[in-house]
Amino acid sequence: MMDVEYRFSHKHIISIDDFSAADIRYILQTAESLKEISTRAIKKVPTLRGKTIINLFFEPSTRTRLSFEVAAKRMSADTFNISAATSSATKGETLIDTAKNLQAMQPDAIIIRHSSSGAPALLKRHIQASIINAGDGTHQHPSQALLDMMTVKEKKGRLDGLKIAIVGDITHSRVAHSNIMGFTKMGATVHVCGPNTMLPPGLEAMGAIRHRHVADAVADADVVMALRIQKERQHDPLIPSLREYAGVFGINRAMAALAKPDALIMHPGPINRGVEMTPDVADGPQSVIIDQVENGVAVRMALLYLVLGGD
């Protein structure tokens, strides 16, 4: 159980790096207790009534934005969505100007997704509201890692001592970065593999173990997570073709069979079926991809509740 002295003391959710194991345990515990609300006939509690939450999305997103919005509404907060297409970003307004204008509306929390790493940290310096990072560049996606950890803990009963395999484009994956830090803090061991062009320096410093062959990363794993592969990145020849990627690095049934028999199959979505994962694996009995989405709402409810005080 939680230490009696423990208090969650974070105003912002920027990076998993900012959290201790006790923080993560507390967030997951809070999420577990809030999950039940989504199964009620009346899926709403008054906890965040009167709170104003702005979804500020500079990058396209369907599921993360929806998940945050559902989470906020289940807690009775007022939510507003601003996407890059309708914001002033296209008119050349700076992020700081946007922040100052939003501040004038007195929001309690701003949920930001941005293509630049560090954008939430910049926003935090210019605004009084709580900042929740919904994905910044190739830096962090903390709520995704928390929902992944919640899902694994729910299915496995623990995180400590597990072997987590993450396969794909680690360099450009903020999900991978958050998960490597998060699972490692919770006592799991994270093994990564992917095209060597997509494995950045310093993974070991983040706590991960690097492999050249997918089979070595996946062998006896408790969790196998595949990442979405981006087709082309300008000026950077990372892989010759998706066909070869699927053949060498894709998680198919034979590869998945190298993991423990009861291993969980995960994917942060959206999946390129047949590329990073074959449909039979994605839809197979070990897949918890849909559980991840469900837990996403619970984790985001917990984050909003914890940063907004909910009193």
Place this chain on the structure above:
Amino acid sequence: MTSLPQLLLENGRIIDPANGVDRIGRLLIADGVCRLLAPGDSAPEGAERIDLTGRWVVPGLIDIHVHLREPGEEYKETIATGTQAAAAGGFTAVACMPNTRPVLDSESSISLVVSRAQGAAARVYPTGAISKGSQGDSLAEFGEMKQCGAKAFTDDGRPVLNSQMMRRAMEYAANFDVPIISHCEEASLSHNGAMNEGALSTRLGLRGIPSAAEEIMVYRDLALAALTGHRLHLAHISSKESVSLIRRAKAQGCRVTAETAPHYFTLTEEAIGQYDTRAKMNPPLRTQADVEAIIAGLVDGTLDAIASDHAPHSEMEKEVEFDQAANGIIGLETSLPLALRLVHAGILTAGRLVELMSVNPAKILGVSGGTLADGAVADVTVIDPEREFTYSKEMVVSKSKNSPFLGWQFKGMPVMTIVGGRVMMRK
């Protein structure tokens, strides 16, 4: 020019490595030139006597890598404000880079800078572009630009990617006996990079620039210098391996000189902290091993000069997302205090500091200064090596305030800057 009052600088430590002088003495400045008085010499009546006990009297500092932003970006800096910052920092002369708007790639643009620098607080030596518009396609007119006052040629701000262009530039520059200054960057490796590549760039999710991007070009340009036999100067060296390559080339007789900037011997990539854009520059801040190699290069002569790479930017370019922010920091007013840290730490002698910041810069550009010999132009800097101060935004003379050193405590500062016998700064 009306005749200037004569100055008698007394009791200061005269440090003039070009003439093997390092002693307490008296320097007379009259008619715009220096005269070092011997113990028995009498000073002329009427000279203003300035007691400089405890201070250093050195040949005027010269910063060979400065962005004055005029013409085109006067909201960041002008020739007037930039040279005031230079004088405030103890510099009697600066070489300004040609990446203005428009690029300084012609007789008329060089002449414009020369004419606007009349009456400025420090001497301004313009450099011209290697290629027209610094586009890398065709050679700019070195001969005409030199006639108008250009002292070196460089496409600084961007690399010369085409090796044949660089070779031809070196060969053609030989006709005019001016150096080519290279900004070493293999652009396909540094493309869109925001900081040094390594564990920290992975952690921050910022696209990395490997040291190899600099080193490949350092090697290429050293090979071209060996091929052409022409004088090459390498700008803002930041990496350990670059220092090794230059050391080896010098041992082999290559006619190369190189500079580094104070931030490369003072800061590591850790200065970025939580996306502090004041620590974003190109080349990027690197690691402790690089810092140590740069310092070793300054000590053993592999690196010839300290140049600030003074790069003023306004908040519009800096108060933005890290990957969108402009590269560069201001440096004219912190260059000497940062270099003095190495002297106080016992790493550099005062004489070596003067070589790095005055003697060698003058030689590299082929300009006057760097000496206090009798009859030499009276460009003189007086340094108080013990005076402490905290560098604050309020004291910044430059029009831009983009410095990672704001709030730092320093020991040692310039207290007088004398250009051609005229006192441009005194504090």
